[in-house]
Amino acid sequence: MSRRSRRPRAVTALLLAPTTAWYLLLLLAPLAILVIFSLGERSPVGGYLPGLSLDNYARLPTRATAFANTFALAAVSTGLCALIGYPLAYYLATRAGSKRTILLVLVVLPFLTSFLIRTYAWFTILGANGLPAVAAALGVEPKPVLLNTHLAVFVGIVYNYLSLMVFPIYVSLERLDKRLLEASKDLGAGRWATFRQVTLPLSAPGLVSGGLLVFIPMMGEYIVPALLGGGKVFFVGNALVDLFLQSRNWPFGSAMAIGLIVVVLISVTAYLRIAARGRVERETSLL
């Protein structure tokens, strides 16, 4: 192993060369475009005029609220998905063969029906003629309003993002060495203690991966809150659409996109650092 860690195997490198190139192109090309745009200025007819100024960045604070809202939404949603996703993943990982298969598919299924249809289904369910009507029929007074509430938004988000959280956690739990759980119980740790001290840390990679898969897209999300939440809350996503599609202020829009990326990078790295430090502390003896 030492060798691998010292110099990546020739083959790996070879395998990687195209991927990396390909991926860097995929990833960086758009980023590069954004950066270039963000330094330019808006042409009278909208769009982009080459330039080299940071004015657009200087204007970012005018969208502070959007950033705040976005961050809050992403954070809460990620937590929510983790809370709901972990038990589900745990359940999947402890099921046997074919049963597990079915369950796995069920988890992704919501992904299938196109976003639009999902959302319309939700309109129908949460709208005045849906569940509220049912509730009212059952004598619930006053007739509850579900649409354009936080509940609606989070229902929609969980529905759209849950499986991104479930799968990595499932995989990390799937190969967990049961003998370590036995050892923990043998040493007097109850189920919760064992979960907290062994299962959870050992499935951390899954949890972290799931967290990234949910948190980062959530930072760009705005459609679900717009459709199920009434779009009265301003997210960076909205701001971007407005800038690109209405005022056609590409440079400022690009600056915002970059700003968003920076925020994400900072928060994620911070989070991972903390998680890591937390883990190290947990794992390392105080002696």
Add this chain to the structure above:
Amino acid sequence: MSRRSRRPRAVTALLLAPTTAWYLLLLLAPLAILVIFSLGERSPVGGYLPGLSLDNYARLPTRATAFANTFALAAVSTGLCALIGYPLAYYLATRAGSKRTILLVLVVLPFLTSFLIRTYAWFTILGANGLPAVAAALGVEPKPVLLNTHLAVFVGIVYNYLSLMVFPIYVSLERLDKRLLEASKDLGAGRWATFRQVTLPLSAPGLVSGGLLVFIPMMGEYIVPALLGGGKVFFVGNALVDLFLQSRNWPFGSAMAIGLIVVVLISVTAYLRIAARGRVERETSLL
């Protein structure tokens, strides 16, 4: 352990109760709606009239091509993502701490910039004034056309789905017992042989999970091909949008959605069965 497998622990069950309920609602409610709609008939002015007929299903064959195209696209895309994603995941899994962190974030980053902006970025890059112009400037003759090509479509898809493939694989590789790889090499298996016979089967859960995460949404996908491929190919996704939003034939649309779900369930289960059987054969001695 025997006990767990015999009767799920009380706690797990308890933990699960709300999740399951919640999730079943989330998952089944829309499905139920679809089923009900699919049995009804279209009101003269569009929308839904209650009914109980299978006519809508009888009409499904008229959309056979759409199903075929969709399936082909999903299958190829999944394969492509696996091909590109696995080495990437492998690379990530063999990196050390902070470096790995950065890379992980980089992989999800594309998810961040909203779909719209991504797509515009791609237009700018692949459009005649983008890469092709560059290529032409570098003297490539004739000036290549990238937009509205298969290449463009797959670039877009990989860009949008890759991380769904990478993360589960990464997690499954992350805890892989290096000593088993040593054992394999010790027994004379080269890197490829070891990969094929040990690494791959042991990371199968990750690969399968990733496959599901990509394949199933791909079955509902139509926007990427529409935008980057010129939308000349008809997918179930398009058909659904047309039916729900334009000709507003909800019943037939629902029938199609159900049809799609059935196709997915069948193909996925078949695939998993095969994969499983394959594995069992590989793993079980012929003696």
Add this chain to the structure above:
Amino acid sequence: APPTGGSPTPGSPAATTPGTSPTTGATPSGDWAPPAGVSLGDTLNLTTWPNYHDQKTLDKFKDLTGVTVNVTVEGANESMLAKLQAGGTGWDVLVPTNYTFPTYAELKLLEPLELAKLPHFDASTYEKRFLEPAYQPAGSDKLYGINKDWGTTGYVINTETVKEPMTSWKDFWDKTRDAYSRKVTIHDYQLTSIGNALKYFGYSFNSVEPSELAKAEQLLLDVKPHLFAITSDYQPPMRAKDAVMAMAWTGDAVQLNRDIPTIQYVIGSEGGEIWSDFYSVVAGAPHREAAYAFIDYMAVPAVAAKDAEFHGYPLADSVATSLLPESFTKNPIIYPDEKLLTPLEFGAAVTLTDENRAELWARVKSA
């Protein structure tokens, strides 16, 4: 067709219309025949709005010319523009909205029409105000597109709940703040939302006057807590009766009214937006001849009229209009009476992209 900022996909529901041709019978071609002596090729790429053309019309064109029309659907003028700027789209005919012409012309993304290739187009039968925006620079005789159809922006009410007569934007904004609080939606689109707020004070729909904008902003901030939603996708809440009043475009109004007769369309007496769509030829179109042939074909009144019965928008060509059935021309949603139309203004590109209005809108949504 109205642009749709926040809409999740191209193929905006906001632009949808009843899907099936109400009348049956052979699709007319008038006396149209393909131009002699030019080869049209066999395909034509038409980029337009969702559900905006009767397939029968396109099929007929194929019968006559052998040219297959590939329809690409776009959800916003801005995305059409963005893609044309990116280049390499391979588009031939584009269906832009009035306010985009200054930009297209300046960026030379469309070509000035060669009227010689459009024998069936007769400018004199078109209502002038609808054709005007296509002349660029304004006042010149360079025509960049010919009218397809036009529409207005008003608001829909569900008379099941909204009993009292509603006639003005004043009514709209005031009732929103008391009677129908939390049951009203406005567009997630600064052009119309700010524009119609300006109308409350009687200012121009296109005003960029800071003092006037300040008042509009005050109104919007005042109204916001009473809104059910800020969305350009207001059909579902109207249908589900979550909303009883919604800022709306002609097309949606027609459709909602058709499905739910109690839903009525109101054009604010103070005025508001009027818009029109055009057929244009993309600069460097790969199938230029076919493009001209198609536009000329669509200029035939009988063809346009037949097509209109499908998409349900009013026409600018008086001859074509005269060929439409009563049920269509007498529908006040489609053809509002003249006195309501007069005060309406075309939205201007500068209005849509104006910095101050953009910032204002951002502040309102952040509130």
Add this chain to the structure above:
Amino acid sequence: MGASPPVGDLRTGGSAAPGVEADVELLDVTKRFGSVVAVDRLTLRIARGAFYSLLGPSGCGKTTTLRMIAGFEDPTSGEVRIGGRSVDGVPPYRRNVNTVFQHYALFPHMDVGRNVGYGLRQRGITGAEERRRVTEALELVRLRGYEHRRAWELSGGQQQRVALARALINRPTVLLLDEPLGALDLKLRREMQLELKSLQTQVGITFVYVTHDQEEAITMSDRIVVMHDGRVLQEGSPAELYNEPRSRYVAGFLGQSNFIAGRVVEGGPSLAIATPGGLRVLARRPVGLEAPAAGAEVTVAIRPERIRLLGAAGEGAAAEANALVGRVTHATYLGDQVEHRVQVDGVGEIVARAMAPETMDAGESATPRFAPGDQVIATWQRAAALVLTE
């Protein structure tokens, strides 16, 4: 004097007769894995504070037995009792039992110190107190200063010692040890044996001990049970098992034995057996077993170290019984001992062991050294020859 209790046998009986207070009991326990019967109607009674060893061939069910006591496996049938109460359905963490796993099962995400302190932390013992005890435990297993190592940074033996420390630190009432010293060198193992023994006697922990090291089992145990195919073959004190094996298997499993097949010619307390080769062997019955009738087919078992080799010269011995004439085939050096293999016609190979010759003064005649090919007479006293029927 042969049958008189040997010095080693000064121990308190570790197995509890029915009624006597037993700390751990397995009553008629069976464990099946699918078609595999790992433990088969096993009944054990282990007295409080006893050092109780499970011996048996690989795969005979030792680990499974421990796992049932610890609570990781439920018996397919039968009952496990700890401290007199049935523990059916009692989860492992509610049993005051700790285990040293055959496969260590160290936590990969914790360093050595945290691993060892795990049990303490579960009982709310943290901080300075935890640190103190961890250091203590690591000293006990000679790993002081390894607190911050990770499991995969340790050698096999070091890992095993960490596993040992992790269990010992909790001072449970019952400690299950599954080959806890198997990966240690002889020197260290001896030290650990002493540490374990003193701990067990001082703290009064009940040890259930699995080992493959016979000297370890014999020197440390109060009681030993020999298992085979999940069943009990014989249970008793080490000396009993070694000196009075009741079956060929036990005689051959615990230490070595020479087996001579034959037929009983003289019944009664002092038996005489005739071999097919026509030789006459005097032997005794293991204590507590009644003698077989004359004519019965039996096996005579004799420990190699109880066989003395005389040079063919010493014909005097040849006359007396229990003397077989044969030819040396191998002479192997075993460090402190020498092993001779002698081919005896009509009987087969006889193995004899004696202390390495250097211990003998030149002057003495006892157990001279022989080279392959030498003719010798193998002789032993009646007390050394056991008649076995199973």
Add this chain to the structure above:
Amino acid sequence: MGASPPVGDLRTGGSAAPGVEADVELLDVTKRFGSVVAVDRLTLRIARGAFYSLLGPSGCGKTTTLRMIAGFEDPTSGEVRIGGRSVDGVPPYRRNVNTVFQHYALFPHMDVGRNVGYGLRQRGITGAEERRRVTEALELVRLRGYEHRRAWELSGGQQQRVALARALINRPTVLLLDEPLGALDLKLRREMQLELKSLQTQVGITFVYVTHDQEEAITMSDRIVVMHDGRVLQEGSPAELYNEPRSRYVAGFLGQSNFIAGRVVEGGPSLAIATPGGLRVLARRPVGLEAPAAGAEVTVAIRPERIRLLGAAGEGAAAEANALVGRVTHATYLGDQVEHRVQVDGVGEIVARAMAPETMDAGESATPRFAPGDQVIATWQRAAALVLTE
């Protein structure tokens, strides 16, 4: 006769003198893990076809050494040569070396049969031939019929035997075995030892063997090296190491020894040492080491089995040298042997071992049995006492 080669020592030297054909060579190899020095300037030469054992305390670097030969670790410095060629940078799968891992490393996703056949399949041997050889290999390790079990359905010892079979089946030129029989019971281990030995001699495989079972090392090895802290302490044939240890550590590690500190009073070949307690001890120097000068501080090492205990009655002995008077503190039963611990004033505790008394005829006086408290005289012959300076 003490120094005369013992019977066991009829083996071909397994270590290759420089120049002589060596199969595996480690030249001045060092391996560091961060600050930890696992192997420290180690030099070994292992002759083709030799049975070469690595002995040493837990953590002394045995496994690391094997891992460097197999190619899983690169030496921090120094060179590893196999078949005379340096293998620096040669990946494990290109070295015709197989390993039995201390931790087994069985493939969890394959059943036993596939595990064992793995190496064959890599060389294109499949189908019937693979099946045949797998069955053969499983028979060798007494696991016939376990082909379809999964690793986690096996007992510890069964897993170890699968690991053994998986390596043996490939008939490599060099086989590295890291405690390959550690988890097996004595009986099975003896059988496996014979199987391994015959395989090694027949097929002529070079064995590099790590074990903690001293009898195993001594009976099977051609050469033994004793390591400590990653360094070589002494290398030689089993008999050399046992009879002529050159340092206290080796004397104490391989078998047991009694150590008596003292000062040389008579130099020359036959040394005399005076203990602080004023006793006089006659001793010899290990073969090949020159005697220390008079006055040097030294340690005398005597094997327990070479010490004879005489009743205080035998005063006659008391007169002669090498006789210490003391009192028995423990008498422990070890199955085939009895161990007495004797407290001697001015010297400390002396351990003496003899065959279990039952082996002695009533008539004889040799090594009577003593109870704790008895006064005894411990005596040995000069040849048994080695003078060590390290």
